[in-house]
Amino acid sequence: MPRLSSVQQKVPCLFLTEVKQEQSRKRLGQPFQVIATEHLNPLALESNVESALATEKLDGTCCYVTYYEGQPYLWARLDRKPTKLADKSFKKYQHSHKSSKGFTWKVEEDFRTVPEAWIPAHGVQHHEGTPIPDDHGHIPGWVPVQTDNKQYCWHSSTVDYDAGVALVLRPGDQSPDLLELALVPLVDLMEQTLELIGTNVNGNPYGMGAKKQPLHALVSHGSVGVGGPSPPPLDLQGLTSWFQESREGGLEGIVWHCDDGTLVKVHRHHLGLGWPAGDCSFSSRPVEVRVDWTADHDYRLPTKDLFASLSRLDGQRFSRLQDVRFDT
Structure with missing residues (x-):
């Protein structure tokens, strides 16, 4: 893992x-x-x-897979940040002390509220049960990606909770340079962090999809080795x-x-x-589409139009990631 x-x-x-x-x-x-x-x-x-x-290191936004309401779920990064007044005091302290060390936070008063389902990231320190901000004045954390939340529409485009699957880009088995665009059971991604990349993330440096046919996928952290002879x-x-x-x-x-x-x-x-x-x-690597739910899988049939469109490309190989195009 x-x-x-x-x-x-x-x-x-x-x-x-x-x-x-x-x-x-x-x-x-x-x-x-x-x-x-x-x-x-x-x-x-x-x-x-x-x-x-x-x-x-891929250029996207960080995600996490863990349980929510009893089933494997995709979570989006959501840092808990200070209010404007508290942030102003924090930056003033940083400027005068040339460091953030020694600054005292009152978390319940100084920080903005977050959704009830929000959880702090692993590694966040706690004091008397309360998470402590990092050196940047943030408390890193996660919020579950729910399909009715438009703020995370590109996150949710990569998962089908009814089928229990996610759309993942991963190295292929046939050659070290080949990528696979595949449906993966969410349960197989449990407790992993991944990077969401695609058409509407960070300016789309990988040239994925198009405005009328956006394409987003998840990449497990640490899964893509740096190529080359040495x-x-x-x-x-x-x-x-x-x-x-x-x-x-x-x-x-x-x-x-x-x-x-x-x-x-x-x-x-x-x-x-x-x-x-x-x-x-990354976008120059060849890609093979492996989105076939007619095979003998343990998950239910996906219902997303995107997944159905990609299934029509199942088995096709593209010379570059940015060449993957489909009809919805």
């Missing part, structure tokens, strides 16, 4: 970092950038990152060149899975590189 995502545990950068007081390339409104230095993070070295599995280099200059020059470097970032369970990551923005950048490696 893939290890926990960055939402559930803090994932340090592969390199030690420094903060530059200039507009972030990654987050709108953030007046600083976190830039990698030439020094490898001691945590990465202690965890033997040289032998770690390098996986692709692993990406672990020095700053070599890795920067790898992102800029190699065919495999057209991705948002890398997450290394170390043998002791430690995760470390690097994002293009850590290296001063923009994103998206040219052809994305």
Whole structure:
């Protein structure tokens, strides 16, 4: 099973970092950038990152599968955030102390309400039963994706709760570069975190679907290895060149899975590189559609029009992910 995502545990950068007081390339409104230095993070070295599995960091929104009302359910990320007044006090403290450490929150008063079904993410610390905000003043968490909630319509397009299945992009069995677009029982995804990617997520860097025929899918974290004849280099200059020059470097970032369970990551923005950048490696992979519910499966027949449309493409192979098109 893939290890926990960055939402559930803090994932340090592969390199030690420094903060530059200039507009972030990654987050709108953030007046600083976190830039990698030439020094490898001691945590990465202690965890033997040289032998770690390098996986692709995909550009979407984080999801989680666990039970809700007695059945496997997809959950969307929803951070509990402070009120405007509390956030103003927090940022003022950060500015004057050059850190958020020591700031005292009154969670019940300082934070906005969340839906009753909301749960905090794994790894969130608690004090006397109350979740404690992280260094950014947020409490990461999850809310169940209910089909009648338009806010999560693209999340819900990837699941059919009546049939108990989800639409998943995953590496195929036939070759390391091949992807499969397949229906997977939700129960097989229990306690996994996944990335929702597609037409209406983060500007669609992978070119999936179209405005009139949107296509979204889930990708299990840690499931997509970084391709190429050799692993990406672990020095700053070599890795920067790898992102800029190699065919495999057209991705948002890398997450290394170390043998002791430690995760470390690097994002293009850590290296001063923009994103998206040219052809994305992920969307350039061939894809085979495996949406056939007439086979001997344990789940009930899906009822979604999208799944029915994709089933007509069952067994077809496309040269690139962005070439997958269908009629509804």
